[in-house]
Amino acid sequence: MLDFFELVKKSLPTLLEGTFVTIKLTILIVAMGLILGLILAFCQIYGSKPLRIAVAIYDRIFRSIPELVLLLLIFYGMPGIGLRLSPFYAAVVALGLRAAAYMGQIFRGSFMSVGSDQLTAAYSLGMSEYKAFIYVIFPQAMRAFIPPFANEYAIILKDTSLAYAIGVVELLRQGQYIITVEYEPLPIFLAIAGIYFVLTFGVARLLKKLENKLKIPGIGV
Amino acid sequence: MAGKPLLRVVNVKKSFGDKVVLDGVSLTLNKGETKVIIGPSGTGKSTLLKSINRLVVPDEGEIWLEETEIIRCKNINAVRQKIGYVFQDFGLFHHLTALENVMIGLTKVKKMPKKEAVEKARYELNRVGLSGIEDLYPAQLSGGQKQRVAIARALAMEPKLMLFDEPTSALDPELIGEVLAVMKELAESKMTMLVVTHEMGFARSVSDEIIFIEKGKIVEQTSPEKMFRDPEHQRTREFLFKLKDLYGEGGE
Numbered sequence: 357m358l359d360f361f362e363l364v365k366k367s368l369p370t371l372l373e374g375t376f377v378t379i380k381l382t383i384l385i386v387a388m389g390l391i392l393g394l395i396l397a398f399c400q401i402y403g404s405k406p407l408r409i410a411v412a413i414y415d416r417i418f419r420s421i422p423e424l425v426l427l428l429l430i431f432y433g434m435p436g437i438g439l440r441l442s443p444f445y446a447a448v449v450a451l452g453l454r455a456a457a458y459m460g461q462i463f464r465g466s467f468m469s470v471g472s473d474q475l476t477a478a479y480s481l482g483m484s485e486y487k488a489f490i491y492v493i494f495p496q497a498m499r500a501f502i503p504p505f506a507n508e509y510a511i512i513l514k515d516t517s518l519a520y521a522i523g524v525v526e527l528l529r530q531g532q533y534i535i536t537v538e539y540e541p542l543p544i545f546l547a548i549a550g551i552y553f554v555l556t557f558g559v560a561r562l563l564k565k566l567e568n569k570l571k572i573p574g575i576g577v
Numbered sequence: 578m579a580g581k582p583l584l585r586v587v588n589v590k591k592s593f594g595d596k597v598v599l600d601g602v603s604l605t606l607n608k609g610e611t612k613v614i615i616g617p618s619g620t621g622k623s624t625l626l627k628s629i630n631r632l633v634v635p636d637e638g639e640i641w642l643e644e645t646e647i648i649r650c651k652n653i654n655a656v657r658q659k660i661g662y663v664f665q666d667f668g669l670f671h672h673l674t675a676l677e678n679v680m681i682g683l684t685k686v687k688k689m690p691k692k693e694a695v696e697k698a699r700y701e702l703n704r705v706g707l708s709g710i711e712d713l714y715p716a717q718l719s720g721g722q723k724q725r726v727a728i729a730r731a732l733a734m735e736p737k738l739m740l741f742d743e744p745t746s747a748l749d750p751e752l753i754g755e756v757l758a759v760m761k762e763l764a765e766s767k768m769t770m771l772v773v774t775h776e777m778g779f780a781r782s783v784s785d786e787i788i789f790i791e792k793g794k795i796v797e798q799t800s801p802e803k804m805f806r807d808p809e810h811q812r813t814r815e816f817l818f819k820l821k822d823l824y825g826e827g828g829e
């Protein structure tokens with residue numbers, strides 16, 4: 357038992373190094389998902405018909421291909437067309453493109469959750485589409501956005517471990533290195549699992565707090 | 578009182594696909610007048626009201642608010658500020674308190690300083706009998722209170738014209754009275770109003786004229802006295818008879 361904790365303690369700095377990479381991956385993928393997803397959602401809601409169809413095709417593609425296949429495709433396949441990415445950025449791009457498809461749907465759902473009666477009322481007051489979006493749709497959509505976003509965040513964080521497959525030295529791979537040296541899989545894998553748990557659960561709690569703070573009185577009590 | 582009408586709707590036509598919804602509607606409203614529109618459901622009443630602030634764009638015709646033609650004007654947002662619109666389903670902003678709902682048009686559209694807007698919003702809420710609920714959110718209000726907040730929000734913009742589209746249809750019967758009372762007071766204070774409603778008591782006691790629309794056309798438009806005592810058209814008679822069945826006699 358003592359060995360168990362000793363080993364974890366000894367490995368912790370290396371694991372934290374990996375954790376840092378995992379966090380960096382997560383942040384970049386979430387950011388890419390948010391920005392690209394927002395653009396996709398706008399195109400789908402306000403865009404012309406061809407644009408909406410393009411978004412639908414994008415959506416279908418990135419929801420249908422397994423992430424591991426996406427990762428391998430971007431990392432090993434892209435150099436074939438002259439686009440060579442480091443394992444780290446290949447992972448960001450592959451997982452970010454996928455995240456954008458999901459975030460786009462989440463954004464769209466949150467924008468649509470604001471009733472058209474409120475939009476009509478906003479226009480009747482003389483608000484432009486822009487003002488109606490900023491003052492009426494956005495503040496409410498943001499609230500609807502948080503719960504599904506929390507869910508998607510957890511998926512993104514956990515799926516960064518797939519980057520292991522193309523050689524990104526993130527948390528899981530750092531653990532593997534330790535295991536090949538120490539030959540003690542159980543404590544190391546448990547420690548890795550624990551770190552993922554803290555990252556997932558901790559942020560979920562924070563987002564839940566934010567959600568409660570923003571809750572509109574009288575709704576959902 | 579003489580002079581040009583405040584609102585002039587001239588031969589407005591609108592189709593959705595090949596369904597003709599407004600089939601050449603014309604009406605005028607002088608300053609200070611209240612007119613009530615009645616008619617079967619699906620007959621174009623809402624489409625007519627929406628055309629007046631261009632939430633729906635008519636295919637043909639003209640709509641004049643004083644010197645401005647609405648269908649073709651460049652700055653529709655400026656026109657909409659002058660037209661208060663009250664909907665059946667309130668359209669209150671869920672994330673804002675009653676006070677903020679009334680303020681938002683003032684601060685974000687009219688660019689009024691916040692302090693002034695607070696005062697104005699309080700005044701308007703007081704005017705519709707809602708002092709004390711300023712800080713409640715729509716979900717915490719009754720239907721009648723919601724609709725009165727919506728009226729206050731529209732009034733705060735100091736509109737020249739108020740449009741009401743079945744403002745009491747979504748309300749429980751016991752809450753209808755408080756909204757009608759506010760509207761009646763508004764009419765008496767010489768606000769210019771165009772009201773779609775089947776509250777015949779209100780129509781009888783408040784309106785200068787009742788307009789009966791069916792299938793996108795004005796069938797009859799006359800004073801409440803004549804409308805109820807001796808309408809010209811058989812169709813009007815039948816419709817009023819049906820209304821009586823549905824809503825009762827609708828006295829005071």
Ligand SMILES: Nc1ncnc2c1ncn2[C@@H]1O[C@H](COP(=O)(O)OP(=O)(O)O)[C@@H](O)[C@H]1O
Nearest residue numbers: 593594598616617618619620621622623624625
């Ligand atoms: N945006 C729209 N697209 C297609 N049809 C519509 C639209 N708005 C209204 N209609 C149709 O126009 C007709 C008249 O609607 P409306 O003006 O709401 O009637 P009312 O208010 O008298 O009940 C209805 O048959 C309705 O289905």
Ligand SMILES: [Mg+2]
Nearest residue numbers: 622623624743
């Ligand atoms: Mg209607």
